[in-house]
Amino acid sequence: MVAMTVQPRTSRLLGRQHFPRPGTRAFSLVELMIAVLIISLLFLMAVPAYQRIQRKARATTIANDFRVFGAAYQAYAHEKGAWPPEAAAGVIPTGITSQDIQTDKWQNSTPIGGHFDWEYNQVHPGGTSPGGKWHAAIAITSTSDAPLILDADLMEEIDEALDDGDLTTGNFRKGFGDCPIYILEP
Numbered sequence: 628m629v630a631m632t633v634q635p636r637t638s639r640l641l642g643r644q645h646f647p648r649p650g651t652r653a654f655s656l657v658e659l660m661i662a663v664l665i666i667s668l669l670f671l672m673a674v675p676a677y678q679r680i681q682r683k684a685r686a687t688t689i690a691n692d693f694r695v696f697g698a699a700y701q702a703y704a705h706e707k708g709a710w711p712p713e714a715a716a717g718v719i720p721t722g723i724t725s726q727d728i729q730t731d732k733w734q735n736s737t738p739i740g741g742h743f744d745w746e747y748n749q750v751h752p753g754g755t756s757p758g759g760k761w762h763a764a765i766a767i768t769s770t771s772d773a774p775l776i777l778d779a780d781l782m783e784e785i786d787e788a789l790d791d792g793d794l795t796t797g798n799f800r801k802g803f804g805d806c807p808i809y810i811l812e813p
Contacts (some may be wrong), residue, residue: 685738686784689767692732693789693799693809696743696765699728700811704763710747710812716768717742736773739781741806744768759803762812766802777805 703723704710711720717734733743746764769775782794785807790797802808 682778682781683784686781686788688738689807690785690788692737692743693765693785696728696733697809697811699723700745700763700765703727710763711745713747713749714745716744716766716770717773720745720747736770737767739767739776739778739807740773741767741769741775742773746802746808761810764802764808764810764812766806766808768806769804775806782807 700711700723707722711722714720719728719730719733736742744766746761746766748762749764750760767775782801783792786792786794786797786799789809790799794801798810800808800810
C-alpha cells in the first residue's frame with residue numbers, strides 16, 4: 628500500500644492564521660473583566676482619600692491666608708493707631724499696600740470661592756457671634772463672579788487650624804449668611 632499525503636486546502640486556513648493555537652496562553656474575557664473590576668475598586672477607594680486631601684489643603688490655605696492678612700492688619704493698626712477703613716469684598720482698604728499683603732490673594736477668589744472682605748465696625752445679624760458686631764474682622768464674602776461654596780466640614784477644619792475647633796466660640800466663626808469670618812477685635 629502506498630501512503631498518500633493530502634495537502635491541506637488553503638481555503639480552510641485563510642481565516643485562522645492569526646488566531647492562537649490551542650496550546651498557547653492568552654487572556655480570556657473573564658480575566659480581563661476581573662482586572663477591570665479590581666482597578667475600579669481601587670479607584671473607588673482612592674477617591675474619598677483624595678477628596679479629604681483636597682479639603683485639608685483648602686482649609687490650610689484659607690487658615691494661612693487669614694493668619695497672614697490678620698497679622699498685616701494688626702501691624703497696620705499698631706503703626707497707625709487705628710484700623711483701616713471699611714472696603715468692599717475683594718477691594719484692598721485704603722492705606723494697605725502691596726508691601727503689607729499679597730494683593731493678588733486678596734483680590735482673587737479664595738479656594739472656597741468668594742473674596743476676602745475687610746470688615747470694620749460692622750454689624751452682621753445671624754451667624755454664631757452674639758449680637759453680630761465686631762470692631763475689626765476679615766470675612767470671605769460671596770460675590771457675583773465668585774460664589775462662596777459653604778462646607779460644614781471645611782469650616783470646622785479651618786476653625787481647628789485657626790482657633791478652638793468650635794464655630795460658636797473663639798475668633799473664627801460663621802458670620803452673616805454663614806460666611807467664614809476671622810475676628811481680630813471683637
